[in-house]
Amino acid sequence: MTQETAMLRVQRGGPDNEPTFDEFAVPYREGMSVLDALIWVRANTDSSLAIRYSCTNANTCKECMVKVDGKTVYACTARLGREPVTVGPLTNKRLLRDLVTDIVPPKEKLSLLLGRE
Amino acid sequence: MAAEVSTDVLVVGAGGAGMYAAISAARNGADVVLVDKSLISRGGATIMAQMTVAAAVGEQEPDHWTHHLRDTLEAGRGLCNEELAAVLCEEAPVRIREMEEWKVGWAREGNHLKQVMAPGHQVERCVYVDFLNTGPAVAKTLRTQLGRADNLRRAGELTVTDIIVDGDQVVGAVGLDVETGEPVRIEANAVILAAGGLTRLYQRNSASVNMGGDSYALALRAGAELIDMEFVQFFPIGHLAPRMVGMDPIMWDPFRYKLGGRLLNADGKEFVQNYGHAETTDKYTAPRDVVSFAILQEVAAGRGSPAGGAFLSFKHIPEDELRSAFGPVIDRLAENGIDLRERSVEVAPIAHYHMGGIRVNTRMETQVSGLYAAGEAVGGANGANRLSGNAISEAFVFGERAGRFAAGAAAGRDREWSDAAAESAVERIRASRDISATDYGPSLAGLLVDLQEIMWRDVGLLRTEGGLAAALRRIREMRREIGDRPSESDHRFALSMQDWFDLWNGLLAAETIVLGAIKRTESRGAHQRDDFPRTDPGQAQNLITRLEGDALCVETTALVKNPIAVEPLEANR
Ligand SMILES: Cc1cc2nc3c(=O)[nH]c(=O)nc-3n(C[C@H](O)[C@H](O)[C@H](O)COP(=O)(O)OP(=O)(O)OC[C@H]3O[C@@H](n4cnc5c(N)ncnc54)[C@H](O)[C@@H]3O)c2cc1C
Ligand code: FES
Numbered sequence: 001m002t003q004e005t006a007m008l009r010v011q012r013g014g015p016d017n018e019p020t021f022d023e024f025a026v027p028y029r030e031g032m033s034v035l036d037a038l039i040w041v042r043a044n045t046d047s048s049l050a051i052r053y054s055c056t057n058a059n060t061c062k063e064c065m066v067k068v069d070g071k072t073v074y075a076c077t078a079r080l081g082r083e084p085v086t087v088g089p090l091t092n093k094r095l096l097r098d099l100v101t102d103i104v105p106p107k108e109k110l111s112l113l114l115g116r117e
Numbered sequence: 118m119a120a121e122v123s124t125d126v127l128v129v130g131a132g133g134a135g136m137y138a139a140i141s142a143a144r145n146g147a148d149v150v151l152v153d154k155s156l157i158s159r160g161g162a163t164i165m166a167q168m169t170v171a172a173a174v175g176e177q178e179p180d181h182w183t184h185h186l187r188d189t190l191e192a193g194r195g196l197c198n199e200e201l202a203a204v205l206c207e208e209a210p211v212r213i214r215e216m217e218e219w220k221v222g223w224a225r226e227g228n229h230l231k232q233v234m235a236p237g238h239q240v241e242r243c244v245y246v247d248f249l250n251t252g253p254a255v256a257k258t259l260r261t262q263l264g265r266a267d268n269l270r271r272a273g274e275l276t277v278t279d280i281i282v283d284g285d286q287v288v289g290a291v292g293l294d295v296e297t298g299e300p301v302r303i304e305a306n307a308v309i310l311a312a313g314g315l316t317r318l319y320q321r322n323s324a325s326v327n328m329g330g331d332s333y334a335l336a337l338r339a340g341a342e343l344i345d346m347e348f349v350q351f352f353p354i355g356h357l358a359p360r361m362v363g364m365d366p367i368m369w370d371p372f373r374y375k376l377g378g379r380l381l382n383a384d385g386k387e388f389v390q391n392y393g394h395a396e397t398t399d400k401y402t403a404p405r406d407v408v409s410f411a412i413l414q415e416v417a418a419g420r421g422s423p424a425g426g427a428f429l430s431f432k433h434i435p436e437d438e439l440r441s442a443f444g445p446v447i448d449r450l451a452e453n454g455i456d457l458r459e460r461s462v463e464v465a466p467i468a469h470y471h472m473g474g475i476r477v478n479t480r481m482e483t484q485v486s487g488l489y490a491a492g493e494a495v496g497g498a499n500g501a502n503r504l505s506g507n508a509i510s511e512a513f514v515f516g517e518r519a520g521r522f523a524a525g526a527a528a529g530r531d532r533e534w535s536d537a538a539a540e541s542a543v544e545r546i547r548a549s550r551d552i553s554a555t556d557y558g559p560s561l562a563g564l565l566v567d568l569q570e571i572m573w574r575d576v577g578l579l580r581t582e583g584g585l586a587a588a589l590r591r592i593r594e595m596r597r598e599i600g601d602r603p604s605e606s607d608h609r610f611a612l613s614m615q616d617w618f619d620l621w622n623g624l625l626a627a628e629t630i631v632l633g634a635i636k637r638t639e640s641r642g643a644h645q646r647d648d649f650p651r652t653d654p655g656q657a658q659n660l661i662t663r664l665e666g667d668a669l670c671v672e673t674t675a676l677v678k679n680p681i682a683v684e685p686l687e688a689n690r
Binding site: 014029030031032033036039042043044047048050051052053054055056057058059060061062063074076077079096097098100102103104105107108109110111112113114 | 121122150152155156157159160161164165167252253264270271272273274275294296301323324325326327359360361362363364365366453454560561562563565566605607609610612613616
């Protein structure tokens with residue numbers, strides 16, 4: 001079996017900069033999710049990539065929403081094909097960094113507990 | 118300087134145990150703060166649980182909590198803390214009914230709760246929420262109750278990194294504000310550790326990313342003791358291949374239970390019966406440890422599936438039977454390209470639950486004044502092997518108790534935050550400010566993957582002295598490599614700092630498992646030694662771990678016995 005590669009273009013940066021894009025090559029595995037690829041990138045290529053996820057497989061935590069080719073999806077259920085994809089953060093939420101946006105419910109924000117807002 | 122947050126009771130971890138503890142502490146009069154490194158109710162095992170919750174409510178058929186206790190002690194292979202186990206079984210029905218009042222929606226049949234059989238139980242005892250929805254329903258119900266409680270504040274994205282002890286009294290905790298990378302100091306009269314288990318430390322697991330052993334490391338560093346850390350439960354037929362997304366890897370259990378799937382080796386032959394247990398295709402009766410062992414041996418003998426497990430086949434089952442048993446799930450499988458009529462799947466044992474944990478009494482108190490524990494973080498109730506369905510009950514019962522007793526202890530006491538006691542914990546987080554955002558060392562996320570591989574290979578289902586010794590050496594090396602403070606920083610959404618704390622905690626928790634596994638020179642329940650295949654009655658004792666300076670010490674202690682007669686059954690419906 002030859003090692004196939006999947007390509008991802010990933011949006012980087014915080015709210016104060018113009019976004020940039022990094023390209024990552026990831027070993028392709030049948031049925032892999034976009035989240036699998038992003039986790040692989042953090043462990044093998046660039047651990048500074050920010051992503052948010054928890055349950056990884058079960059699709060119950062609902063923390064991993066991102067845009068893949070402009071469409072809002074769960075990174076853990078969006079399948080990676082052999083075509084390159086572009087991954088970006090949700091656009092209707094405050095951007096924290098890279099793919100992570102502020103999805104914390106208002107009453108559960110740490111800034112509220114700390115009296116910052 | 119004053120702490121940023123001040124409260125009577127701080128609860129660390131917002132899964133089933135932590136949410137119950139927070140609700141209970143609040144209704145017992147305490148001011149409560151509940152925090153989670155992920156989001157409230159979403160980060161841990163609770164929301165992922167699909168199946169059943171064990172409690173002797175006796176609605177399906179006559180039952181009594183002493184019968185539940187008997188089954189729990191039997192599964193625990195002689196090592197259960199019998200006082201904790203009794204509390205768990207006696208109070209589980211009370212919590213199940215309270216959850217029912219809170220409208221969790223347990224499945225019903227006619228005018229009673231529907232209860233089903235599960236392996237190891239002698240009666241139909243397990244409640245659930247349809248369809249495969251127990252965990253999400255439990256999480257949602259408890260979160261709603263959080264919102265209704267007085268004096269209860271809650272926040273996500275705060276990773277607790279140290280419990281602060283002044284003299285011998287807990288005075289609060291320090292955490293990492295994940296969004297800003299800054300330290301947060303929380304003053305509290307009592308702290309409840311409900312930060313869940315450690316199965317993420319294994320390469321093959323059913324865990325979320327937040328189940329890496331923080332509970333145990335936080336407890337040890339605060340001066341508390343752990344019990345029986347060598348007992349990690351493996352689930353025999355976790356999903357292995359093909360990659361399946363949006364599905365829980367332990368999903369095949371109900372399939373097999375209801376329909377009787379066939380476990381096959383690479384030659385297409387059934388093999389479980391060759392390992393001392395006759396298994397028939399229409400009934401799924403072999404105990405979990407036997408099935409796990411059998412799969413492992415087939416793989417070792419070169420008869421494993423391509424991904425390193427066994428094949429699970431439902432090809433012999435007619436389509437209409439598949440459909441009527443699992444309707445919508447069959448469609449989700451189809452989306453994953455899995456047609457059970459056409460192809461078999463590959464399964465293998467995966468790390469699923471931790472029996473060991475923080476040592477507590479029935480008031481959920483640790484040895485440190487003001488420090489409590491609840492949920493999977495607690496050790497002892499399930500001994501060497503957990504009965505299925507006991508984990509969610511344990512989260513409810515121990516959570517409720519921890520909240521109640523912590524509220525009692527915290528009431529009326531002055532808060533006594535100490536900046537001196539918290540200094541090193543605060544500095545550990547601040548130190549990362551000096552690291553430039555581009556200064557990335559060896560990838561910490563990659564090191565965690567290495568740790569997972571070591572744990573799987575050498576500290577997994579079948580252990581040997583040589584393998585354990587090699588794991589211990591490597592883990593200690595890694596502990597030295599990562600140092601005593603974060604080496605990477607990202608200053609905003611501090612995932613790399615989080616990685617460092619994950620490793621710091623995970624390596625310590627991993628070492629406690631290895632040390633326990635070395636010391637226990639026998640096979641019992643979930644702890645199987647290839648070089649000591651038999652259970653040694655002389656080792657019917659618990660192993661206690663504590664941290665002295667930088668070194669972990671393990672010693673034996675006598676079992677906690679609490680003989681209780683099994684009550685005769687009468688119909689109570
Ligand atoms: C896939 C799966 C299915 C299961 N199915 C069943 C079942 O059917 N029946 C059953 O009885 N049991 C089941 N179990 C086991 C059961 O779900 C767990 O044992 C139980 O839910 C544990 O509850 P908990 O509150 O102790 O921990 P969790 O629910 O894991 O919650 C712990 C919380 O602590 C947080 N946390 C961790 N570290 C920190 C930190 N440093 N600072 C702040 N927060 C932190 C985490 O983010 C998490 O939210 C299952 C487990 C899994 C993984
Ligand atoms: S990681 Fe939990 S839903 Fe995607």
